[in-house]
Amino acid sequence: xxxxxxxxxxxxxxxxxxxxxxxxxxxxxxxxxxxxxxxxxxxxxxxxxxxxxxxxxxxxxxxxxxxxxxxxxxxxxxxxxxxxxxxxxxxxxxxxxxxxxxxxxxxxxxxxxxxxxxxxxxxxxxxxxxxxxxxxxxxxxxxxxxxxxxxxxxxxxxxxxxxxxxxxxxxxxxxxxxxxxxxxxxxxxxxxxxxxxxxxxxxxxxxxxxxxxxxxxxxxxxxxxxxxxxxxxxxxxxxxxxxxxxxxxxxxxxxxxxxxxxxxxxxxxxxxxxxxxxxxxxxxxxxxxxxxxxxxxxxxxxxxxxxxxxxxxxxxxxxxxxxxxxxxx
Numbered sequence: 001x002x003x004x005x006x007x008x009x010x011x012x013x014x015x016x017x018x019x020x021x022x023x024x025x026x027x028x029x030x031x032x033x034x035x036x037x038x039x040x041x042x043x044x045x046x047x048x049x050x051x052x053x054x055x056x057x058x059x060x061x062x063x064x065x066x067x068x069x070x071x072x073x074x075x076x077x078x079x080x081x082x083x084x085x086x087x088x089x090x091x092x093x094x095x096x097x098x099x100x101x102x103x104x105x106x107x108x109x110x111x112x113x114x115x116x117x118x119x120x121x122x123x124x125x126x127x128x129x130x131x132x133x134x135x136x137x138x139x140x141x142x143x144x145x146x147x148x149x150x151x152x153x154x155x156x157x158x159x160x161x162x163x164x165x166x167x168x169x170x171x172x173x174x175x176x177x178x179x180x181x182x183x184x185x186x187x188x189x190x191x192x193x194x195x196x197x198x199x200x201x202x203x204x205x206x207x208x209x210x211x212x213x214x215x216x217x218x219x220x221x222x223x224x225x226x227x228x229x230x231x232x233x234x235x236x237x238x239x240x241x242x243x244x245x246x247x248x249x250x251x252x253x254x255x256x257x258x259x260x261x262x263x264x265x266x267x268x269x270x271x272x273x274x275x276x277x278x279x280x281x282x283x284x285x286x287x288x289x290x291x292x293x294x295x296x297x298x299x300x301x302x303x304x305x306x307x308x309x310x311x312x313x314x315x316x317x318x319x320x321x322x323x324x325x326x327x328x329x
Contacts, residue, residue: 146307155240162247171200174247184280194255202244265300278311
């Protein structure tokens with residue numbers, strides 16, 4: 001056997017050794033990629049349909065989350081606005097947190113409109129156990145206007161306005177009695193004294209302001225409202241119960257002693273007035289030792305015009321105006 005035959009024989013496939021013949025038309029091999037070039041099968045050719053669908057779903061989910069977040073913010077803002085409105089309206093409502101029905105509200109409104117604005121507690125007297133009830137004043141006529149009783153049980157009528165005249169220092173006094181007051185002051189000055197009218201006529205509204213101011217001062221010191229009212233009522237009379245509002249009362253002090261306290265009684269001006277006031281028709285309205293009857297503390301500066309004849313009788317009797325009217329009314 002020649003060498004060629006041996007070679008050809010060696011190339012022939014041997015049968016019976018599981019040898020698969022090559023397909024007649026096998027696919028040509030791909031050329032090797034050049035340096036720096038990615039294989040063709042790894043080059044991006046755009047997002048596959050599945051990836052595009054996933055990205056679209058994520059965008060939609062993100063949009064839904066943003067919409068939900070915006071809705072939550074809007075709801076929170078609505079609740080905040082509602083809370084502010086409720087807080088503002090709550091300040092204007094009564095302290096009672098339970099809203100009454102329409103029927104109850106109408107009943108309350110009608111009761112409130114018929115009730116007075118302020119119903120102060122009754123004025124307690126200095127020593128209630130030993131204090132008789134103040135004298136009820138008789139009906140006042142034009143002839144006995146000088147003896148009008150004004151106290152906690154006998155207030156002035158609503159809308160009362162006396163006919164007034166003006167003193168030299170601008171204070172006002174009843175026009176029917178101002179000449180007597182001026183004469184008394186002039187004679188005191190002629191005696192070398194220096195009397196000063198520090199208070200005369202006060203309107204009922206002004207008296208109410210002074211009363212409430214003093215009551216608030218006592219409450220600021222720790223008193224309850226009832227305690228402060230009772231304390232104030234022994235110094236300043238409540239609504240419509242002040243003699244100053246009648247125009248017939250004047251507080252007279254000294255130029256060099258203008259404090260309204262018990263020390264004023266020791267001044268020459270106070271002693272002269274106590275001795276001579278009746279000659280001009282004036283009495284010391286709230287004398288010492290009569291606090292249980294008048295309901296007012298001792299005021300050595302407070303003088304009330306009652307007319308000369310009445311003043312002399314009251315002074316000689318040693319009675320206060322309430323007692324005198326009770327015995328001679």
